[in-house]
Amino acid sequence: MQKTLCQNCILQSDAAIKLIKNQLNELTDHCSRVEFKPGEIIFKENAISTNVVYIQRGLVKIHTDNFSKDRILRLTKAPSYLCLPGVLGDSINRFSATTIEPTLACFIDIHVFKKFILENGDFAYQIILALSQNEIKSFQVSLNLAQKQANGRVADALLYFAREIYNSQVFMLPFSRQELGDWMGISRESVSRILGEFHSAHIIYQNGKEITILNEELLEQISQKG
Amino acid sequence: MQKTLCQNCILQSDAAIKLIKNQLNELTDHCSRVEFKPGEIIFKENAISTNVVYIQRGLVKIHTDNFSKDRILRLTKAPSYLCLPGVLGDSINRFSATTIEPTLACFIDIHVFKKFILENGDFAYQIILALSQNEIKSFQVSLNLAQKQANGRVADALLYFAREIYNSQVFMLPFSRQELGDWMGISRESVSRILGEFHSAHIIYQNGKEITILNEELLEQISQKG
DNA sequence: CGATATTTGTGATATGTATCACATAGTCAC
């Protein structure tokens, strides 16, 4: 952990930019920055937390193993606030957060965070915008899960990595087949089979965790049709 | 439509209670109240909207027919703000809202709403709390859809109506079997079969849309096990 | 009230995916 001068931070959130000088000083006093390696736990579900976590750099999964099986609920790419929900409501984390790439996270005291919301409308408005975006995305995830078959879900996942996370047709999957399955709600064997089919059909090229999308249009169609 | 004195409204939201007198006057000037019968459309997806909708009384479904098939994303029981997300982001409704019971809705000018967020931290904080709750619920919906089998989902739906909507073991389903299926992501035939099985096993009593939960504990188990 | 449309139930079948079993490849520790 290291104290940081939030005023000088070049990775401020859209919300933090709205803070005035005094507030930024206060943030500095109640904010600590932590560096995480891939696979490290940022916080665990059911633990009490008095911090809001802001992800400056990196990639994080929100997940739960409530039901004996690990279920990945969402990937969150920096910059982003993590899981305000549980913390704001009753200060219990409803879900776990684990890094999947090297990540830099700020832990902000919840009281200071709440104070900023109450005092600074611009800050609050940015938070509300972000939460609204999350809600739309959650709806889309629900749609996908409820409606699409396994190959549509895998296509979805690949397009998501290519477009939202890596901005590239070529990328290293940060997940095992098992984790991909946990995320999309299908078995690891089915993930293997489907990736194999996509490979055979020259829709993607796969070599272990290395993925190249060869025919994005077709992948998009598969995702759409379910 | 009728103009309403928001100051005197006995159905104010948790957020509106935080408004000061001047703001309530302003709300009155930019708020109209509309009464809906069941099955009426409050707003349609892809339409531009300059209002935030607050549901004072009633029950509403958020849904989409993007993919030719109607998919119900969420039920929203009064009191609640509806779908800030789309409106706040780019003023396009991302989803449709249709009443399923008689509903009283307030249409609030988006600019006034935004002004309140900027000016009144208590108001903003209440909105953030509500959005946070929504997010947790969305995660749970995702978990259910990704993980549970059909009978678990139907059990879920029944418990949801009994506990969250009607607070009673006996209630009239506001949905057809088709709609129940659209909501839980299963076919109408499967819904029929599963309800029939629950009936035979004396877990519920069903007579058309009239449902009585006879063995809540067992239903809970079915929901848990998936 | 009767005619028509809509909703619901139920059997037979098809299909997709989980599960199981096992082989193979890759990774890590010492």
Place this chain on the structure above:
DNA sequence: GTGACTATGTGATACATATCACAAATATCG
């Protein structure tokens, strides 16, 4: 480098659920 462990691929099978087809019940409307 060797052994142990983990991740991955693949075939056979079982199972859940969609789909189709049709009958029965219910609601709607002139």
